Amino acid sequence: xxxxxxxxxxxxxxxxxxxxxxxxxxxxxxxxxxxxxxxxxxxxxxxxxxxxxxxxxxxxxxxxxxxxxxxxxxxxxxxxxxxxxxxxxxxxxxxxxxxxxxxxxxxxxxxxxxxxxxxxxxxxxxxxxxxxxxxxxxxxxxxxxxxxxxxxxxxxxxxxxxxxxxxxxxxxxxxxxxxxxxxxxxxxxxxxxxxxxxxxxxxxxxxxxxxxxxxxxxxxxxxxxxxxxxxxxxxxxxxxxxxxxxxxxxxxxxxxxxxxxxxxxxxxxxxxxxxxxxxxxxxxxxxxxxxxxxxxxxxxxxxxxxxxxxxxxxxxxxxxxxxxxxxxxxxxxxxxxxxxxxxxxxxxxxxxxxxxxxxxxxxx
Amino acid sequence: xxxxxxxxxxxxxxxxxxxxxxxxxxxxxxxxxxxxxxxxxxxxxxxxxxxxxxxxxxxxxxxxxxxxxxxxxxxxxxxxxxxxxxxxxxxxxxxxxxxxxxxxxxxxxxxxxxxxxxxxxxxxxxxxxxxxxxxxxxxxxxxxxxxxxxxxxxxxxxxxxxxxxxxxxxxxxxxxxxxxxxxxxxxxxxxxxxxxxxxxxxxxxxxxxxxxxxxxxxxxxxxxxxxxxxxxxxxxxxxxxxxxxxxxxxxxxxxxxxxxxxxxxxxxxxxxxxxxxxxxxxxxxxxxxxxxxxxxxxxxxxxxxxxxxxxxxxxxxxxxxxxxxxxxxxxxxxxxxxxxxxxxxxxxxxxxxxxxxxxxxxxx
Numbered sequence: 218x219x220x221x222x223x224x225x226x227x228x229x230x231x232x233x234x235x236x237x238x239x240x241x242x243x244x245x246x247x248x249x250x251x252x253x254x255x256x257x258x259x260x261x262x263x264x265x266x267x268x269x270x271x272x273x274x275x276x277x278x279x280x281x282x283x284x285x286x287x288x289x290x291x292x293x294x295x296x297x298x299x300x301x302x303x304x305x306x307x308x309x310x311x312x313x314x315x316x317x318x319x320x321x322x323x324x325x326x327x328x329x330x331x332x333x334x335x336x337x338x339x340x341x342x343x344x345x346x347x348x349x350x351x352x353x354x355x356x357x358x359x360x361x362x363x364x365x366x367x368x369x370x371x372x373x374x375x376x377x378x379x380x381x382x383x384x385x386x387x388x389x390x391x392x393x394x395x396x397x398x399x400x401x402x403x404x405x406x407x408x409x410x411x412x413x414x415x416x417x418x419x420x421x422x423x424x425x426x427x428x429x430x431x432x433x434x435x436x437x438x439x440x441x442x443x444x445x446x447x448x449x450x451x452x453x454x455x456x457x458x459x460x461x462x463x464x465x466x467x468x469x470x471x472x473x474x475x476x477x478x479x480x481x482x483x484x485x486x487x488x489x490x491x492x493x494x495x496x497x498x499x500x501x502x503x504x505x506x507x508x509x510x511x512x513x514x515x516x517x518x519x520x521x522x523x524x525x526x527x528x529x530x531x532x533x534x535x536x537x538x539x540x541x542x543x544x545x546x547x548x549x550x551x552x553x554x555x556x557x558x559x560x561x562x563x564x565x566x567x568x569x570x571x572x573x574x575x576x577x578x579x580x581x
Numbered sequence: 582x583x584x585x586x587x588x589x590x591x592x593x594x595x596x597x598x599x600x601x602x603x604x605x606x607x608x609x610x611x612x613x614x615x616x617x618x619x620x621x622x623x624x625x626x627x628x629x630x631x632x633x634x635x636x637x638x639x640x641x642x643x644x645x646x647x648x649x650x651x652x653x654x655x656x657x658x659x660x661x662x663x664x665x666x667x668x669x670x671x672x673x674x675x676x677x678x679x680x681x682x683x684x685x686x687x688x689x690x691x692x693x694x695x696x697x698x699x700x701x702x703x704x705x706x707x708x709x710x711x712x713x714x715x716x717x718x719x720x721x722x723x724x725x726x727x728x729x730x731x732x733x734x735x736x737x738x739x740x741x742x743x744x745x746x747x748x749x750x751x752x753x754x755x756x757x758x759x760x761x762x763x764x765x766x767x768x769x770x771x772x773x774x775x776x777x778x779x780x781x782x783x784x785x786x787x788x789x790x791x792x793x794x795x796x797x798x799x800x801x802x803x804x805x806x807x808x809x810x811x812x813x814x815x816x817x818x819x820x821x822x823x824x825x826x827x828x829x830x831x832x833x834x835x836x837x838x839x840x841x842x843x844x845x846x847x848x849x850x851x852x853x854x855x856x857x858x859x860x861x862x863x864x865x866x867x868x869x870x871x872x873x874x875x876x877x878x879x880x881x882x883x884x885x886x887x888x889x890x891x892x893x894x895x896x897x898x899x900x901x902x903x904x905x906x907x908x909x910x911x912x913x914x915x916x917x918x919x920x921x922x923x924x925x926x927x928x929x930x931x932x933x934x935x936x937x938x939x940x941x942x943x944x945x
Binding site: 259260261277278279280281282283297298317319321323324325327328341343371386390393394397398402403407417418419420421422424505508526527546548 | 604623624641642643644645646647661662681683684685686687688689691705707750754757758761762766768771781782784785786871872878890891911912932
């Protein structure tokens, strides 16, 4: 069952109801994605204080008008210096226990706040806060689907460009341009187009290399729609493929399918990783699977939960995660297959739209 | 006099020579821009430990091959878990004092490291580390110039698109596409194209609004070349401009010119800001100048030094900074004029190429 869409105000109310669990009086939020999630404010800098009866969005002069327009139900506090603003806003209520995002706050900021806020206890809430955005509501899932749809349309629009002689970076540039043309606010992350030996670098930046006959090409990309991101990978061959490549592709495809079949509410993330990893190990390519199996996707392209060997997270209905096993043979080629999927009570729904069959483009 | 270009290895040696000033045995660097500056490694995740005789670049499996290719003169250490890697690398030398980037390290990471590194003293080096990239060498300045040149060419290529009826976001998209076509690795930051009342929001995101006769349009943009960024703003009118807009433009132009004239090695950043601010205050528009006068530009679009009311920095030859005063009349329009400039012993050199005359496009 999907969660119906929440307003920012309802999200804040939900978080306020957890203050007792966090054992704090108020929360100080500085992560701009969390602030966007809770208020609707899309600016690049600011701070948010929320507690029982208090919702104060602190912004600098650049953002006052925008904050008033975007963030309803919160008091807007304009500052010249953010630290001074935090001190002033937190001093309203006397000495308190203040929860903060310990994964998002720098040691510098922490030291400055500690110095300023005499009589205030600062309590880091790394795990508690990182999970507030993990379960997506209907509106959020709709945005991720729309982002995936834009990515799909953009890929279709550049399809004819993908052939021998064309540079990786020209394909990436055209793909990002087409994502924009189809309504994206931007790319989820710098688009990866890696050909030949470059595909063996899981996070290669697209360069001047021109596609050649016999190349494996790995494209990892995604679009942003209303702040929400998609994340997908398409791996294919140009002209021809050898037996090793075909076998490896089939193995990664098998690993991805098995991992997908393990996705459901209640499944342990490390178990999803184990399923994908043991499949690739059984094909004697375990040493070439050099990263985790997936991660949460939403306002950030990498967010809670992580799906890896050490993950302690449990999947819940409404989470949106990638499933992306891969193998990378140094100096030769790499293969990754990735979808973004919605976790459901009894399974999953694929939100992305990427071909999973091994395709050989421009085959003569 | 310009500093000649340094190799990553020379940059590391220079930093090592400052360990005594920092009063630490080794440095642990986690800011990827600092790591790129010091090693040449362009990946998105990793860590660097440097000390007397030690240069260890820690990367996860995705980046091992890339690190070997890009980063000479350092030992590559592959990890599955970054915290474990830091523990292992730092344990080579017994108990030591470890300097770290307190502005770049999260409280979470700090707490984890403190827990792991028994017998190690962690020393935050916010100010010391943030300055290592502030003075640019010839190679870096060449890259920023090239980035500015790409921006200029891209703007020329979209010039015909800028007319009534065209959406802000289509201009922004085309400009970023043209930057890519002209050799940019990407945009320095999300391009701003703000028209009409949107131009009164200093950091507006380009939207569906179509340019209209009588609009002020503010475009703030920049390209990335070899990792280095340019930053420039062009404000103009469409069709016609009223007397208030002309006066405000002349005032901002005057403020920008006076601030530029104050730029030289030895000048206090807050004095540069005061020159621009008092000029705008003298024109009775001080309350509409709602941000600082400028900031350093390099591998990051915002870096040391800041040029604002509270800045304690002093300009040095080789620094590259923006000078960008502006005024923003809520719900009406905004005007900003911005160059990226190189600080010289006795003055400055403008690296960007943006028209400073008040232009009225499509004037009938």
